Amino acid sequence: MDEKEKYVEELVDLEDDYSKWYNQVVRKAELADYAPVRGCMIIRPYGYAIWENIQGLLDRRFKETGVVNAYFPLFIPRSFLEKEAEHVEGFAPEVAWVTRGGGEELEEPLAVRPTSETIIGHSYAKWVQSYRDLPLLINQWNNVVRWEKRTALFLRTSEFLWQEGHTAHRTLEEAEERTQMMLEVYRSFAEEDAAIPVIAGRKSENEKFAGALRTYSIEALMGDGKALQAGTSHNLAHNFAKGFDIQFLDSDGQRKYCATTSWGMSTRMIGALIMVHGDKSGLMLPPRIAPYQAVIVPIWRKDKDKEVVMGALERLEKILKGKVRFKTDVSENTPGWKFNEWEMRGVPVRIEIGPRDVQNNSVVLVRRDNRAKEIVSIDALETRLPELLEEVQQAMYQRAVEFREKNTYYTEDYEEFKQIIAEKRGFVRVKWAEDSEAEKAIKEETKATLRVIPFDQPEGGVKGKCIYTGKPATCEAVFARAY
């Protein structure tokens, strides 16, 4: 058995045990570790570099819509959480409480923020006086804590990193427009940068954010047929404005409540990247998000070849510097080992260079997604490599779209619905008459939840009956088992 096989053999087949495969990829690619604190994670440098790229790409998209960044405190007084009734009910069970500080018991316990609507609402009430102060468009990149019993790295941990945007508007219409605008930012980021196709739409009453009028989300399909909510955007209407007295003097001389929104995307997205793109060789990263878009692997057997190859490396690095993110692997491992390691870690393109390549003034490019090889002259590399990376980006997106299409089912029959959920998983699209009780019953019976009511509905409206209640359907809805 050669070394290459051995390395791959260590990784469990994702068709045999998907969650074991997921955990092995996270650990072997050195993305994250469990912390010695229950339910918390350590994001290792390679995983964090992915997050830095996600941050950079998302942040730019936010700023293009006029959003600016700020920072609000980690601690939230208990009384703040209690000001919005649904909000406190939704979050209280998950809160971590600081009860001592500076050697004394605190008079009022402080929540470690599970989300910041309340503390930000308090500031907005001070900052907003007139309609001229609106809209307020603020985002923060931070850590939040939600005590979790069952945890999985990136997918569900007691502390995670995210961004939370919070806006305040003059009218409900404007808030609704912003809510959908930010969902569109998430959709375009997911599809264009993360190469993850998503269904965008509205959450049901059961699944919406605690305190929101309406929640929108983007839902992605993982490699095992389960859904993952990859980003949410909430129209909070006047709920938090009333709780925190965010009022403004309008141009008509009337004092009015603002309408507010909030929206977030988290380190969960890294879990989605792993599960949408990963394969039996490990991680596969889309070029726009990969910490290294290419890895250069020098190859030689004899010492005199080494000199020749190492000389060419310098030239290669000079050509690529500032144009693509790359790493040169000059470790003592064998080329076979390096191939497998960087495939495991999901680098989109491998650049092989041996003595014969140097002689021919060329390199070999190997794609991570389909292993296709091509020989490229070193002079053409600075043009060809970025082009190839874009081809890989598009191919990864297409492959994910095809997987999702293949695993999306349509049925009007509840028995068939149950069978699909039990045997095949995937997205199941059905006719639906919105009904919270029916939704709960389906969850009880199948463990599937209503993921989203897609924006994309049949033209001219939905005809026919709800798959569960038989009442006249009002929409199509997508169900799935979910992370």
Added chain:
Amino acid sequence: MDEKEKYVEELVDLEDDYSKWYNQVVRKAELADYAPVRGCMIIRPYGYAIWENIQGLLDRRFKETGVVNAYFPLFIPRSFLEKEAEHVEGFAPEVAWVTRGGGEELEEPLAVRPTSETIIGHSYAKWVQSYRDLPLLINQWNNVVRWEKRTALFLRTSEFLWQEGHTAHRTLEEAEERTQMMLEVYRSFAEEDAAIPVIAGRKSENEKFAGALRTYSIEALMGDGKALQAGTSHNLAHNFAKGFDIQFLDSDGQRKYCATTSWGMSTRMIGALIMVHGDKSGLMLPPRIAPYQAVIVPIWRKDKDKEVVMGALERLEKILKGKVRFKTDVSENTPGWKFNEWEMRGVPVRIEIGPRDVQNNSVVLVRRDNRAKEIVSIDALETRLPELLEEVQQAMYQRAVEFREKNTYYTEDYEEFKQIIAEKRGFVRVKWAEDSEAEKAIKEETKATLRVIPFDQPEGGVKGKCIYTGKPATCEAVFARAY
């Protein structure tokens, strides 16, 4: 009284009440607000944009030395803090404790990190096996909590943002080299990017980090003659490695303890920027760190002029986009109001454009630092403005150096020392025989602390007697009242 005077009048004279001036600048420039949680702050968008620029510039400098970013948990088990005796003694009084989570009392209280040596030490012990795994060079950008009784925005708050770097090395020498290397990164950032001259050197035993072998710092002089520690770098030797069992198998077959370092710079740096560069008109930001390097103020009286000027604005914006960070102020305020507002907010250069300027195809550039005006052709703007910004950057640094020189005293007489500290403040440089008791006595008698033992010492060693004990001096030391 015209509007311009009125605006300036609202700001207290910094010579009358420096700390009131400081607080007014923070609030009027919309840098930060107190939070409704005792001792915590809200960093507002303009203040946070300064922090984003600091982060970008520092992060690039870190990465150039091989450092990568990661993320470690917010919570630290009590037992971890207790593993390094001096460390727990130093930090325990300032810790905020989480005692409840997920509806239950925790078995072991969790500290909200005051700093992360312990939790990172635990990971390093797992990650380091062999000398081949070394060095580990990791940084994190995060929030930390240290319960404070007396607080001041940016300077001392219970929660603040910072970066903390943590490295592990094969030898003590290598750790020492890294400790000094990172101090040099801080020094060059402070002087080149923040335009803040600093004294780099070693901290006394009394002032070093709890758990360190040696602490180095950079010290800056504020506008009121008090010192501010702007960055620290610690050689932790084997202290934390022993507490957390960070061992490696060396090439000689021996198991050895790592030597570790840590180093940090925080949002305090924003306080330093305010106090080093600010003047009676408010904030003054160095171009490399300013959120807006230039503000464009259109000027007109008649409606027909407005059209002409607004037309030219578009052209200006097109020329400057991507070359400098700028803002166009098209609000309804008068030009005089805008001039004062953007001076208050410290924008390095103002670009005035009125109908006559449009006619002449030129603009007026006004420097924030010395109010010098120059007329520049619009065609020359893309070359001249970046050049002018660099001139402002250098001039601000020179001005700060001159202020520091003027406020640095040298004395061999303790009575004079006391008089300087009481009447003039500033840095006082003295001959010193290291002695913790003498240092405490001086602090008691004058409130001045030993800021730093500068790297820059007299050639051939120090001759003469310690200013306090009269023992043979071993070095020169710098004392000051400090923030």
